[in-house]
Structure formats: C-alpha cells, structure tokens
Amino acid sequence: MEPIIRFENVHFSYPEGEREILCGINLEITEGSFVAVLGHNGSGKSTLFKHMNAILLPTSGKVWVRDMDTADEDKLLDIRRTVGMVFQNPDNQIVANVVEDDVAFAPENLGVPSEEIRQRVDAALKQVGMYEFRMHAPHLLSGGQKQRVAIAGVLAMQPKVLALDEPTAMLDPQGRKEVIDTVTRLCREKGMTVVLITHHMEECIGADRLVVMSNGSIVADGTPLEVFSQVELMEREGLDVPETTRVLHELGLPKTAMDPESCAAIIAGAKS
Amino acid sequence: MSDLRVEALTHVYSAGTPFEKTAIQDISLQIPSGQFVGLLGHTGSGKSTFIQHLNALLKPTSGKVLVDGEDINQDKKTRRAVKNKVGLVFQYPEYQLFEETVFADIAFGPKNMGLGKEEIEQRVREAAHFVGVEEELFQRSPLELSGGQKRRVAIAGVIAMRPGILILDEPTAGLDPAGCRQILDNICTYRRESGATVIIVSHNMDDAARLTERLIVFNHGTVAMDGSPEQVFSRPEELIKIGLSVPQATSLAMALREKGIPLQGSIYTHAQLMAALKEVGVC
Ligand SMILES: Nc1ncnc2c1ncn2[C@@H]1O[C@H](COP(=O)(O)OP(=O)(O)OP(=O)(O)O)[C@@H](O)[C@H]1O
Ligand SMILES: Nc1ncnc2c1ncn2[C@@H]1O[C@H](COP(=O)(O)OP(=O)(O)OP(=O)(O)O)[C@@H](O)[C@H]1O
Ligand SMILES: [Mg+2]
Ligand SMILES: [Mg+2]
Numbered sequence: 399m400e401p402i403i404r405f406e407n408v409h410f411s412y413p414e415g416e417r418e419i420l421c422g423i424n425l426e427i428t429e430g431s432f433v434a435v436l437g438h439n440g441s442g443k444s445t446l447f448k449h450m451n452a453i454l455l456p457t458s459g460k461v462w463v464r465d466m467d468t469a470d471e472d473k474l475l476d477i478r479r480t481v482g483m484v485f486q487n488p489d490n491q492i493v494a495n496v497v498e499d500d501v502a503f504a505p506e507n508l509g510v511p512s513e514e515i516r517q518r519v520d521a522a523l524k525q526v527g528m529y530e531f532r533m534h535a536p537h538l539l540s541g542g543q544k545q546r547v548a549i550a551g552v553l554a555m556q557p558k559v560l561a562l563d564e565p566t567a568m569l570d571p572q573g574r575k576e577v578i579d580t581v582t583r584l585c586r587e588k589g590m591t592v593v594l595i596t597h598h599m600e601e602c603i604g605a606d607r608l609v610v611m612s613n614g615s616i617v618a619d620g621t622p623l624e625v626f627s628q629v630e631l632m633e634r635e636g637l638d639v640p641e642t643t644r645v646l647h648e649l650g651l652p653k654t655a656m657d658p659e660s661c662a663a664i665i666a667g668a669k670s
Numbered sequence: 671m672s673d674l675r676v677e678a679l680t681h682v683y684s685a686g687t688p689f690e691k692t693a694i695q696d697i698s699l700q701i702p703s704g705q706f707v708g709l710l711g712h713t714g715s716g717k718s719t720f721i722q723h724l725n726a727l728l729k730p731t732s733g734k735v736l737v738d739g740e741d742i743n744q745d746k747k748t749r750r751a752v753k754n755k756v757g758l759v760f761q762y763p764e765y766q767l768f769e770e771t772v773f774a775d776i777a778f779g780p781k782n783m784g785l786g787k788e789e790i791e792q793r794v795r796e797a798a799h800f801v802g803v804e805e806e807l808f809q810r811s812p813l814e815l816s817g818g819q820k821r822r823v824a825i826a827g828v829i830a831m832r833p834g835i836l837i838l839d840e841p842t843a844g845l846d847p848a849g850c851r852q853i854l855d856n857i858c859t860y861r862r863e864s865g866a867t868v869i870i871v872s873h874n875m876d877d878a879a880r881l882t883e884r885l886i887v888f889n890h891g892t893v894a895m896d897g898s899p900e901q902v903f904s905r906p907e908e909l910i911k912i913g914l915s916v917p918q919a920t921s922l923a924m925a926l927r928e929k930g931i932p933l934q935g936s937i938y939t940h941a942q943l944m945a946a947l948k949e950v951g952v953c
Contacts, residue, residue, distance in 0.1 A: 444817065538684070597847065642918070649947070666930065
C-alpha cells in the first residue's frame with residue numbers, strides 16, 4: 399500500500415523557541431494501517447500530529463498527505479478533508495452551543511448534503527454513547543462526555559485518516575475500550591488509517607505499528623510485540639509495558655503474547 | 671490534619687430547565703484526617719461535581735459539607751477560608767492556568783495566602799521539583815507547554831499551597847508513565863510527612879489499587895461501593911457492569927487461575943501477583 403502520510407526529514411522549532419522540537423523526522427504511514435505513537439511528556443507527539451493537517455508547517459523538510467505538500471495553501475481544504483483530527487484538549491474544539499451542531503460542524507464545512515449530515519451526526523453520537531445528550535450544551539458536560547463529543551465530531555467527518563491525540567485520557571475503562579474498538583473496526587472494515595497518540599500501553603496492543611518518540615526523534619518503530627519486548631528501552635524512555643509483558647519479562651519467559659489468556663497459557667506451559 | 675464530613679449532599683444542575691440534571695444525590699460519608707481515598711466512577715457519574723463541593727466551588731442544592739466540624743457554606747468568610755485548607759486540582763489544567771508565566775502560575779496560591787517573597791520562591795521551586803517541571807520552563811507562558819507539562823504545572827500550583835486536604839481530579843490523565851509514578855509517589859510522601867488527607871479521582875484501576883486505602887465508587891450520582899481496594903476489586907462483575915474494570919494484575923490472575931494455576935489470596939497489584947506466582951513455584 400501507498401503511504402498516505404509521509405514525513406521527509408522534518409525539522410521544527412516554535413517561532414520564539416530556540417530549541418528544536420522535531421529533529422529530522424522520517425515517517426511513512428501506510429494507508430489503512432493503525433499506528434500508535436508513544437513518548438514522554440514534551441517529546442513532540444502533538445507537534446508531530448499538528449503537522450499532519452497543516453496546522454504547523456515544517457521549519458525544514460516536507461510533509462506529504464498523498465501527493466499534497468502540506469505547505470501548499472491551495473491544497474489546504476483537501477488536506478483537512480483527508481485528515482480528521484481530535485485534539486488533546488476537547489475544550490478547545492467546542493465550536494457550537496448544542497452538541498449536535500458541534501458534531502455537524504466539520505461535515506457541514508466539507509459540504510456534505512444536509513440529509514446525509516443528519517444521518518452521520520446521529521450515527522456518530524450513538525457510536526460514542528452521547529445520542530441522548532444531542533440537545534445539551536457541550537461546555538456543560540462532564541470531562542469524559544466532552545471527549546466523547548469531540549470523537550463523534552471526527553467520526554461524522556468520515557475522513558481517510560483518523561488522527562487522535564490522547565482521545566481517551568478522560569474516559570472510564572469501558573469508554574476507553576469502546577473508543578479503541580471503534581477505531582480498530584473503522585480501520586479493519588472501512589480501511590481508514592488510524593494514528594493514535596496515547597500514554598496507555600494497553601491501547602496499543604491491537605495496533606499494526608508502534609512508534610516511540612523521544613526528545614523530537616523516533617527511537618523505536620515496530621509491531622507492538624517487537625517494541626514492548628524491549629522492556630529496558632521502554633523504561634529508559636519513561637514509558638511502560640503492559641502488565642502481561644512485564645510478568646513474562648520478570649519470569650524470564652518469551653514475550654510473545656500481550657493478552658491475559660495467551661500470557662496465562664505461556665506461564666502455565668512453563669510451569670508444567 | 672483535617673477531617674471531612676458530607677451530609678445528604680445533593681446537587682441539581684440547571685434546575686427548572688429541560689436540562690435539569692441531578693448530578694449527585696443524597697451522598698453522606700465521612701473521610702477521617704489523613705486517609706488516602708480513591709474516587710472511581712463512570713463518565714458523568716458525578717465525581718467532579720462532588721469534589722467541587724469540598725472546597726465550596728459549588729454550593730449544595732441541599733445537604734452540607736463540614737471541614738473540621740464546621741459547615742463550609744455558613745458564610746462568605748468560611749467559604750473563602752476553606753480554599754486555603756482544601757486544595758483542588760481541576761480535571762482540565764487549562765481551567766487553572768491563567769498567569770503570564772509558569773512561575774507566576776505556581777506562585778499564585780502561595781501569594782494569595784499572603785506569604786513572603788522568599789517563602790513563595792522556595793515553595794515554587796519545591797513544587798516544580800515535586801511534579802518534574804524543569805526551572806528552564808519558569809518564564810514560559812503556560813499556553814506554550816505540552817499537555818502533560820500543563821498538567822504538571824497545575825498540580826504544582828496546588829502543592830505549593832501545602833493544603834491539609836488535597837484533592838486531585840484525574841491528576842494522571844495525560845502524564846507519561848514515569849511522570850505518573852513520580853507524582854503519585856511524591857503525593858504519598860507528602861501525605862505521610864504532612865498528615866494530609868488525599869482524595870484522588872481516577873479512571874486508572876492500577877493506580878487506585880496500588881496507592882489508596884479506601885475506594886469510593888460512584889454510579890449515577892450515588893455511592894455504589896465503599897471499601898478497601900481488596901473489597902472493591904473482589905467484585906469484578908459489578909465493576910464492569912457500571913463501566914469500570916479491574917487492575918491488569920487482577921485480570922491476569924483470573925486468567926492464570928482459569929488455566930489451573932492455584933494462586934492464593936486477593937491480587938490487585940503487580941507485587942502481589944509476582945509473590946503469588948512465587949508461592950506456587952512459578953519463578
Ligand atoms: N506553542 C508552543 N511554543 C513553544 N514551545 C512549545 C509550544 N507548544 C509546545 N511546545 C514545546 O514543544 C515540546 C513538545 O511539545 P508537544 O506538545 O509536541 O509534546 P507531546 O509529546 O505532545 O507531550 P505531552 O505528552 O505532554 O502531550 C515541549 O517541550 C513543549 O514545551
Ligand atoms: N455545569 C453543568 N450544567 C449542567 N449539567 C452538568 C454540568 N456539569 C456537569 N453536568 C452533568 O452532571 C453529570 C455529572 O457530571 P460530572 O462532571 O460530575 O461527572 P464526572 O463523574 O466527573 O465525569 P467524568 O469522568 O466524565 O469527568 C453529567 O451527566 C454532566 O453532564
Ligand atoms: Mg501532546
Ligand atoms: Mg469529571
């Protein structure tokens with residue numbers, strides 16, 4: 399498959415900052431894949447993220463969305479239509495006074511016909527369990543409810559690339575699982591590309607690929623099993639591994655599984 | 671240092687409108703001085719509403735909040751005084767960061783308490799160290815920080831006040847794992863050394879299990895469970911039914927038992943799991 403997003407030796411500094419925040423990023427994201435991005439606080443994940451739909455432009459180097467250069471202003475609308483974003487703080491993305499208008503905002507801007515918007519909005523709100531709140535004021539919702547509304551907004555857009563910056567930070571365990579299951583399904587069944595930034599190691603288990611950032615560079619890149627089995631590297635980076643991996647590691651067993659059942663099977667096998 | 675009592679607390683939002691919402695209903699509980707409490711509950715269960723009553727940010731629709739036996743809503747003076755006693759870190763750090771620089775933000779609380787310049791500076795340094803914020807960020811605008819850095823600064827601002835009751839609303843959301851561990855460990859140390867009461871709202875079952883001595887579980891605005899982590903996590907089906915889960919170590923222990931490994935005792939932390947595995951000869 400073709401890469402749908404491509405970073406080509408991207409360097410970036412914020413205008414007033416003297417420090418380089420992205421230090422030569424090369425990254426190709428395959429269309430239809432599920433990529434998770436990990437990294438310590440301040441490692442540059444959100445900065446990288448904002449390069450994917452031209453909110454930020456490289457100081458040097460290039461970012462491509464398909465064959466569109468994100469620095470090409472004529473392509474801005476097409477780029478934003480291709481890559482849908484959920485930002486780290488849902489409060490900053492509330493644009494309307496009623497939940498359903500908020501969710502309808504992006505598809506309206508993309509020129510989706512109004513009957514279809516209605517359908518998409520209802521479906522998206524149901525998908526995140528917020529349909530009964532459709533007439534509420536978004537700023538008067540609980541923390542987790544705001545986050546769900548923000549996710550509904552991008553689902554209603556139906557973009558080719560679903561880019562999510564810590565979308566589950568405020569969700570309860572089941573809400574978190576539902577969101578991860580939903581994006582995984584959209585990826586597997588609808589061929590959507592998913593880029594997920596997270597601090598929750600369990601959320602990465604089902605990804606095709608895990609990218610670890612550290613101080614503006616990529617320091618690990620591979621399947622979740624490959625990356626998580628490097629327990630020392632993860633610890634050095636201030637990160638963690640799933641409990642299953644940790645137990646296998648401490649028992650000196652092969653780290654070839656991450657879900658509790660398979661991990662239990664490995665341990666049971668080693669005992670007998 | 672300070673004990674807390676809540677009597678028949680109810681809060682109704684937007685009363686008399688079509689969006690009227692009883693966010694918490696008839697909650698009564700007591701938190702003795704020095705206790706470490708975890709507050710769990712599904713999205714929208716009323717956790718943030720509840721804790722905002724504990725420092726008089728929200729006024730009860732009915733019921734009372736007493737700190738050291740005194741009704742905190744009895745008059746303006748007590749409502750104001752309680753803010754220095756009960757430190758609250760908000761769920762979204764953005765609500766708390768409004769000064770020009772990181773330093774000024776952390777200094778805001780101590781300044782309001784009327785402390786001297788030197789004392790303020792020292793407290794800001796200590797608090798920044800507590801949360802792992804480098805001094806090179808002191809002159810930066812809080813708006814120019816990463817999400818996790820903002821969270822750390824917001825926590826530091828409350829720590830700098832050294833409150834007798836420390837309440838944190840999802841303090842680890844957005845923190846990297848090492849940052850989580852560091853800050854939670856420092857909170858434990860702070861509590862031990864100062865005798866402060868600590869209440870943490872969390873969606874992280876592993877942290878809740880590892881740190882707290884009591885868990886209060888909310889469900890639709892009422893208290894569904896109240897007990898030790900051991901008691902609460904021994905009821906996994908109920909927890910799952912109300913939107914929660916069990917710690918990862920507990921899930922793995924359950925899977926191991928199903929595979930016929932006879933692990934003993936209740937297991938909800940990594941250390942317990944490793945000890946139990948050792949006992950049955952897996953190690
Ligand atoms: N607007 C800005 N101006 C100057 N520096 C900034 C700005 N935004 C972020 N930074 C700095 O850039 C670095 C990377 O920030 P970024 O938000 O990309 O990190 P992150 O990996 O997303 O972290 P987190 O996990 O905390 O969200 C940090 O050191 C941060 O302080
Ligand atoms: N200002 C408000 N006006 C009206 N309703 C509100 C307001 N704030 C919260 N609510 C509603 O009250 C209920 C409880 O909200 P609260 O913020 O206390 O939940 P929470 O347990 O903290 O949830 P979360 O885990 O998502 O942060 C929710 O249904 C929410 O929509
Ligand atoms: Mg970020
Ligand atoms: Mg809340």
